[in-house]
């Protein structure tokens with residue numbers, strides 16, 4: 398079997414069925430259906446305001462869904478059929494699940510008063526209770542993995558945007574996530590720094606990490622993505638293999654979007 402065939406047959410890590418989310422009277426997600434399987438890289442694209450960040454925030458329990466079903470792993474993380482009863486995981490289960498999900502944002506959100514290395518080591522020790530010595534050694538390894546072995550003792554202010562984002566990725570990996578969520582991880586970077594971050598993400602994909610990546614980098618989506626989902630106005634308009642969606646989009650809205658970004 399090819400690697401893609403293996404990934405298509407693997408277990409679902411995220412499964413959304415009719416996921417809805419409103420803020421007040423504004424319906425932001427209007428019934429999202431999608432599945433991400435173990436080892437898959439799903440690229441989520443669409444115009445600003447289409448609900449991409451909100452969807453990621455629902456997966457990571459930063460927002461509660463209003464209707465539909467959303468499973469992470471085997472667990473239903475929350476649903477309320479319209480007018481029906483809300484099912485919610487308890488606080489402990491939510492905390493446990495969130496520890497298994499790494500999230501990387503457009504802005505890096507590093508602790509400014511901690512070095513790169515300390516940023517990476519902090520959560521495994523404080524949140525997961527890992528022994529300090531082991532967490533420190535692993536912190537070094539993770540910084541090496543993102544190409545920053547020589548920057549371990551630098552503070553965020555001494556690093557470029559691309560380097561800071563790579564530290565943020567190493568910090569997320571330190572929690573040993575089963576799923577990584579990226580929300581426009583290169584959008585805040587100067588163009589010449591985008592490649593180094595995408596290379597790290599490509600390496601993660603090659604190592605079999607399950608990822609949902611919100612991005613405007615269509616080259617990355619084409620080369621690294623197993624699936625491409627185009628969202629607009631709170632719905633999935635079109636999805637499929639990246640080469641198919643990019644090469645011969647079926648929907649007018651997808652074509653209009655791609656004309657702008659390609």
Ligand code: ADP
Pocket residue numbers: 420423425443444445446447448449450451452
């Ligand atoms: P995208 O990431 O695709 O640009 P978002 O998920 O950030 O889209 O936002 C989708 C819509 O939801 C936007 O109209 C935005 O203003 C609205 N929205 C997002 N978060 C909130 C919030 N916490 N309160 C009210 N409206 C929100």
Ligand code: MG
Pocket residue numbers: 449450451580
């Ligand atoms: Mg967004």
